[in-house]
Amino acid sequence: MREPAPSVSELATACLYVDADRFFFSVEALERPGLADDPRPIVISHDPRTAPRAVVTTANDAARQLGIGSAMSSATALRLAPNALFLPPRHELYHRYSERLMALLRANSSLVQQNSIDEAALRWDEHGFEPGPAIALRARVRDQIGISVSLGLAANPLVAKMASERAKGAPERVFVVRPGEEAAFVAPLPVRSLIGVGPKAEARLRGLGIETVGALAARPLAELLGAFGQSYGRYLQRASRGEDDSTLSAERVWKSISAERTFGVDTADRRALWDELRSQAAEVAGRLQGEELLAGEVAIKLRYASFETLTRQMRLQVPTDAAGDIELAAAALMRRYWEPGRPIRLIGVRVGRLEPRSAAAQLSLFEPTSEAG
DNA sequence: TCTGGGGTCCTAGGACCC
DNA sequence: TCTGGGGTCCTAGGACCC
Numbered sequence: 486m487r488e489p490a491p492s493v494s495e496l497a498t499a500c501l502y503v504d505a506d507r508f509f510f511s512v513e514a515l516e517r518p519g520l521a522d523d524p525r526p527i528v529i530s531h532d533p534r535t536a537p538r539a540v541v542t543t544a545n546d547a548a549r550q551l552g553i554g555s556a557m558s559s560a561t562a563l564r565l566a567p568n569a570l571f572l573p574p575r576h577e578l579y580h581r582y583s584e585r586l587m588a589l590l591r592a593n594s595s596l597v598q599q600n601s602i603d604e605a606a607l608r609w610d611e612h613g614f615e616p617g618p619a620i621a622l623r624a625r626v627r628d629q630i631g632i633s634v635s636l637g638l639a640a641n642p643l644v645a646k647m648a649s650e651r652a653k654g655a656p657e658r659v660f661v662v663r664p665g666e667e668a669a670f671v672a673p674l675p676v677r678s679l680i681g682v683g684p685k686a687e688a689r690l691r692g693l694g695i696e697t698v699g700a701l702a703a704r705p706l707a708e709l710l711g712a713f714g715q716s717y718g719r720y721l722q723r724a725s726r727g728e729d730d731s732t733l734s735a736e737r738v739w740k741s742i743s744a745e746r747t748f749g750v751d752t753a754d755r756r757a758l759w760d761e762l763r764s765q766a767a768e769v770a771g772r773l774q775g776e777e778l779l780a781g782e783v784a785i786k787l788r789y790a791s792f793e794t795l796t797r798q799m800r801l802q803v804p805t806d807a808a809g810d811i812e813l814a815a816a817a818l819m820r821r822y823w824e825p826g827r828p829i830r831l832i833g834v835r836v837g838r839l840e841p842r843s844a845a846a847q848l849s850l851f852e853p854t855s856e857a858g
Numbered sequence: 859t860c861t862g863g864g865g866t867c868c869t870a871g872g873a874c875c876c
Numbered sequence: 877t878c879t880g881g882g883g884t885c886c887t888a889g890g891a892c893c894c
Contacts, residue, residue, distance in 0.1 A: 540862050561859050601894045683892050
């Protein structure tokens, strides 16, 4: 006796992708009445007149119309809009709003995977592919948090995210890709709209005469493997067809923790470099302790005036979460690899090979000590 | 247009081992 | 003496994401 075949909508799992619109600016607007209606170009960034190496985090529509966009140097933004209002980023504030948003999402889904400060992928199996419940969620976010989100609903996270981008032009800011329609949805989009295709890959694809996702999907696998390697070639083919078998996870597993800083003016001053390294080691150690993790590897990052950037790392004998240990290792790497007197633009500290503190305690029970025997 | 800061993943090449 | 063929681990750099 066979079970009746499940309908497509029962078989397919549904993923709702949530992406906050202009998140940092929206939060600032909530905190500063009048900001949303201010006609001036507004740029979330340190003021380039006091922080010459600042870059634009985000900008309002008036600023965008003048050509200002994310990641642009703030000095350039000032040149484009001499009357622009520069608002320094307030990351703690954005994190507080992010936590409230994620809490609300968790109250509305059995599984929430946070992908960045303002994005999350939600298990949406309970609701299927009708837009109604997503529209209702969007209204709840607006009412309870005060921000606008764009929503993409699809059978897998990759297509759901791409649908959330498309939703930014849709009236309700919700876009649904029904199961089976994935390939047709992605086909007309430019290759750059695929996650993982950045400027470099886009240029290489264009060199092969591939401009759209559909054109990519039409190429034989062998050609993609030859041009892009096993891993990325295979990914490109699957993604170009709207295929993605990744699963959602609510638990974040940290692989590395880092802190870095670009100086306002390049420096070769040992005191300044040492102070910065020490404060970064303390910051990284504090985060390790907060996450109850130990690090088995310490790395430094140096960027010279030429923008030449190097990273150097070392393994630790014993995993640690102590600022002193991290500082010592970072200083040893500095002594070994920095050419004294050579001015530095950026310095950074990173820890890796992270493991839970509890796992390390377990392991040491079975580790033979040098005194033993 | 002179290029932030926080991450993840992949790859090439060398060391080392059998 | 011109020279193998795996496998694994590690390092450094780079592409990419927000």
